[in-house]
Amino acid sequence: MTVPNSPVIGPSAVPHLDVDPFAMSFFADPYPTHEKLREAGPVVYLDKWNVYGVARYAEVHAVLNDPATFCSSRGVGLSDFKKETPWRPPSLILEADPPAHTRTRAVLSKVLSPTVMKQVRDRFAAAAEARVDALLDKRSFDAITDLAEAYPLSIFPDALGLKAEGREHLIPYASVVFNAFGPPNQLRQEAIERSAPHQAYVAEQCQRENLAPGGFGACIHARVDDGEITATEAPLLVRSLLSAGLDTTVNGIGAAVYCLARFPDQWQRLREDLSLARGAFEEAVRFESPVQTFFRTTTREVELSGAKIGEGEKVLMFLAAANRDPRRWDKPDSYDITRRTSGHVGFGSGIHMCVGQLVARLEGEVMLMALARRIAKIEITGEPKRRFNNTLRGLDSLPVTITPA
Numbered sequence: 001m002t003v004p005n006s007p008v009i010g011p012s013a014v015p016h017l018d019v020d021p022f023a024m025s026f027f028a029d030p031y032p033t034h035e036k037l038r039e040a041g042p043v044v045y046l047d048k049w050n051v052y053g054v055a056r057y058a059e060v061h062a063v064l065n066d067p068a069t070f071c072s073s074r075g076v077g078l079s080d081f082k083k084e085t086p087w088r089p090p091s092l093i094l095e096a097d098p099p100a101h102t103r104t105r106a107v108l109s110k111v112l113s114p115t116v117m118k119q120v121r122d123r124f125a126a127a128a129e130a131r132v133d134a135l136l137d138k139r140s141f142d143a144i145t146d147l148a149e150a151y152p153l154s155i156f157p158d159a160l161g162l163k164a165e166g167r168e169h170l171i172p173y174a175s176v177v178f179n180a181f182g183p184p185n186q187l188r189q190e191a192i193e194r195s196a197p198h199q200a201y202v203a204e205q206c207q208r209e210n211l212a213p214g215g216f217g218a219c220i221h222a223r224v225d226d227g228e229i230t231a232t233e234a235p236l237l238v239r240s241l242l243s244a245g246l247d248t249t250v251n252g253i254g255a256a257v258y259c260l261a262r263f264p265d266q267w268q269r270l271r272e273d274l275s276l277a278r279g280a281f282e283e284a285v286r287f288e289s290p291v292q293t294f295f296r297t298t299t300r301e302v303e304l305s306g307a308k309i310g311e312g313e314k315v316l317m318f319l320a321a322a323n324r325d326p327r328r329w330d331k332p333d334s335y336d337i338t339r340r341t342s343g344h345v346g347f348g349s350g351i352h353m354c355v356g357q358l359v360a361r362l363e364g365e366v367m368l369m370a371l372a373r374r375i376a377k378i379e380i381t382g383e384p385k386r387r388f389n390n391t392l393r394g395l396d397s398l399p400v401t402i403t404p405a
């Protein structure tokens with residue numbers, strides 16, 4: 001690390017770090033580097049990709065909550081849409097700024113509202129019970145494929161109103177989307193090279209005639225009739241749910257099960273009080289941060305915690321590092337299901353804060369309740385294998401054996 005002493009605008013005025021937060025070695029164990037990033041200063045510069053970085057809670061929160069200065073419309077990955085053509089048409093919500101964002105966000109907020117969650121809750125809970133029945137029959141299984149993936153796949157595509165055929169494209173498509181936020185490394189290049197069949201599937205599924213009545217997808221299209229969005233915007237908003245609604249919860253549920261299997265005292269606490277299921281899931285989102293990073297682009301010259309950043313600079317927000325910043329959290333590296341997690345940035349913060357968070361929380365809560373009610377013990381019986389992605393953190397495989405209650 002070098003710390004130049006001239007307080008000028010631009011990268012020379014902040015600590016430079018020679019770390020690659022998109023390298024396999026980083027993904028394998030990001031925590032020592034997260035600490036290095038936080039301790040180096042409130043704002044750092046990463047020479048590997050020529051971007052600013054923020055890893056402390058205060059600065060990550062500040063950037064998330066100043067969308068006029070730190071915009072999303074130039075892409076929330078490394079690629080600057082002002083300088084490069086995006087790999088797919090930009091998202092109308094994630095990669096948009098107000099006022100355009102305000103309108104599309106209102107539509108998705110209504111489609112995924114608390115009232116809608118009440119309507120799907122029983123269905124989601126019954127599917128969680130059915131999944132646990134199947135796992136109890138097996139006793140030994142892979143907690144990623146057989147649980148963290150199988151459960152959301154058994155409810156979310158139906159809730160969206162997708163056809164039965166072609167659903168095998170969903171997780172690979174999401175993996176492309178989240179890899180594509182990263183730099184032009186091997187993960188991103190290979191993902192985009194293989195994306196054509198997944199993109200074709202998704203484009204087709206987002207059309208009104210392919211979505212079952214009553215599902216989230218049809219509800220988005222119905223907003224066209226009210227004049228809230230146009231007929232060309234609707235399929236792209238459905239695409240947002242296909243992009244962000246499945247792999248995220250797979251990794252969120254995977255994180256929660258991985259935490260509860262590693263921290264048996266927390267598992268016991270949950271078993272004794274099922275009302276802690278929601279907190280256990282939320283704490284897993286803080287602790288593991290399934291979505292690790294997002295970028296913003298500066299719209300003007302700005303001073304952030306003493307660092308002067310010029311216009312048109314990419315700023316990488318380490319959500320995961322902020323979620324374990326000791327300046328903000330007491331014992332940040334312990335998984336505590338009774339922790340007051342409010343304010344964590346695992347779902348983001350501010351105007352872009354996850355619009356699907358109620359869906360994620362509902363899935364997490366009903367699954368953890370179903371598990372804790374019927375299972376006494378979860379033991380890890382083999383080496384967990386990590387799944388590498390430029391944005392998402394999660395496992396590829398987690399062999400476990402369960403003991404019935």
Ligand code: HEM
Pocket residue numbers: 072076093094095105108112240241244245246248249251252253285289290291294319345346347348349351352353354355356357359360
């Ligand atoms: C544990 C699961 C999930 C996590 C950790 C997660 C995380 C996030 C984060 C960090 C953001 C903020 C992006 C930014 O500030 O640029 C976000 C936004 C978003 N999420 Fe999620 N998400 C999850 C589940 C879901 C689900 C289930 C859906 C859809 C049903 C969804 C749809 C979206 C959409 C459309 C946005 C963009 C919102 C906007 O730009 O206004 N997410 N999510």
